Amino acid sequence: MACIKRKHLEQYLEDIEVFENPKVELEQYPTKPHIASHMLYTMQASYGDVENKLIADLGCGCGALSLGAAMLGAGTVVGYDVDPDALEIWNANCAEMEITTCQAVLCDLTQGFPSYSFPKQFDTVIMNPPFGTKRKGIDMEFLQMALHMASTAVYSLHKTSTRDHVLSKAEKWGAKGEVLAELRYDLPASYRFHKKQTVDIEVDFIRFSFPKTKCEKVKS
Amino acid sequence: MKLLTHNVLSSKCLKGVSVGYPLRLNATDIKVVDVDYNSEFVSRMIPKINYSALYDAAQSIGHLNGLPDAVVDDFESNEDFLKAVHHVLLEVDIVSGDLECPESGRKFPITRGIPNMLVNENEVNEINGSNGYNN
Ligand SMILES: C[S@@+](CC[C@H](N)C(=O)[O-])C[C@H]1O[C@@H](n2cnc3c(N)ncnc32)[C@H](O)[C@@H]1O
Numbered sequence: 551m552a553c554i555k556r557k558h559l560e561q562y563l564e565d566i567e568v569f570e571n572p573k574v575e576l577e578q579y580p581t582k583p584h585i586a587s588h589m590l591y592t593m594q595a596s597y598g599d600v601e602n603k604l605i606a607d608l609g610c611g612c613g614a615l616s617l618g619a620a621m622l623g624a625g626t627v628v629g630y631d632v633d634p635d636a637l638e639i640w641n642a643n644c645a646e647m648e649i650t651t652c653q654a655v656l657c658d659l660t661q662g663f664p665s666y667s668f669p670k671q672f673d674t675v676i677m678n679p680p681f682g683t684k685r686k687g688i689d690m691e692f693l694q695m696a697l698h699m700a701s702t703a704v705y706s707l708h709k710t711s712t713r714d715h716v717l718s719k720a721e722k723w724g725a726k727g728e729v730l731a732e733l734r735y736d737l738p739a740s741y742r743f744h745k746k747q748t749v750d751i752e753v754d755f756i757r758f759s760f761p762k763t764k765c766e767k768v769k770s
Numbered sequence: 771m772k773l774l775t776h777n778v779l780s781s782k783c784l785k786g787v788s789v790g791y792p793l794r795l796n797a798t799d800i801k802v803v804d805v806d807y808n809s810e811f812v813s814r815m816i817p818k819i820n821y822s823a824l825y826d827a828a829q830s831i832g833h834l835n836g837l838p839d840a841v842v843d844d845f846e847s848n849e850d851f852l853k854a855v856h857h858v859l860l861e862v863d864i865v866s867g868d869l870e871c872p873e874s875g876r877k878f879p880i881t882r883g884i885p886n887m888l889v890n891e892n893e894v895n896e897i898n899g900s901n902g903y904n905n
Binding site for chain 1: 860886
């Protein structure tokens with residue numbers, strides 16, 4: 551099934567529409583096709599965490615990661631975002647790409663949705679969370695929720711400067727994080743109050759998984 | 771909104787709500803879409819979903835399409851059963867209507883296929899700022 555090439559995935563992702571008027575307070579910027587395709591490809595080729603899986607995409611925005619996962623053969627992707635405008639674009643992207651395996655939920659993840667469904671109902675959670683530039687700690691709120699929802703693995707992007715903190719928090723929550731790649735990420739300048747057009751920041755692509763013994767201990 | 775999504779949503783983060791599941795479903799516009807049948811995915815989903823919530827939701831909107839009221843024993847190899855679940859779980863799409871909290875009656879509208887679970891600050895429990903399992 552997931553026989554499309556990484557390069558082709560990247561090309562498909564070039565065609566999806568992105569935020570019309572990005573909302574700075576929500577840290578809205580899309581995962582670039584190049585990065586998104588590498589992330590998704592690694593998830594499938596190295597770990598088999600995409601094909602036939604039930605996947606959640608937290609802060610799904612216009613759907614770069616959700617649609618990419620669907621193209622790689624995900625069973626179903628449920629995307630969650632707080633911004634109705636982004637989800638309209640998300641819907642239009644699914645229609646345009648003729649993707650029928652993605653669904654969206656409008657919710658504020660800082661209010662606890664969707665962690666009140668049954669724990670571990672999803673196989674895999676993917677996300678490119680807000681880094682907490684605007685609301686401190688939101689990246690960790692997303693991570694904690696993701697770890698609650700996933701039964702196999704969580705894939706996420708975090709600022710390299712916060713790596714130790716992220717990994718030790720994850721361990722407290724019963725998960726082991728492994729840095730799969732260090733990326734240079736060009737953030738639109740507005741996110742750092744910078745005069746240049748974009749600013750490169752260092753970002754880790756991390757896979758979190760659950761060591762068997764610890765997994766049982768997570769209270770539900 | 772597909773019934774698979776309905777199956778993973780609850781309203782437990784509302785103040786005073788203890789279970790908030792399953793949400794009552796009212797549909798005013800339903801569309802049936804064609805989704806490629808993937809037996810492996812469907813059979814993997816069966817132990818993960820709340821089957822009775824799926825059954826009740828499908829029944830309440832008149833889209834059971836022959837879905838039995840309980841999981842059959844040989845579900846992994848029973849193609850008829852898997853196809854029935856596939857249809858109800860993934861092909862029935864609620865375009866508009868609402869979801870209703872079974873305890874508080876709070877309604878969450880579904881528009882253009884997207885359930886709106888946004889609530890006001892004063893409607894949510896304070897302790898659950900981030901998640902439901904570390905308190
Ligand atoms: C960095 S963008 C990533 C967008 C998309 N996943 C992608 O990869 O292109 C972060 C997303 O998180 C969403 N977001 C920010 N705060 C949120 C919250 N409290 N609840 C849900 N989503 C939120 C934003 O609307 C935005 O779409």
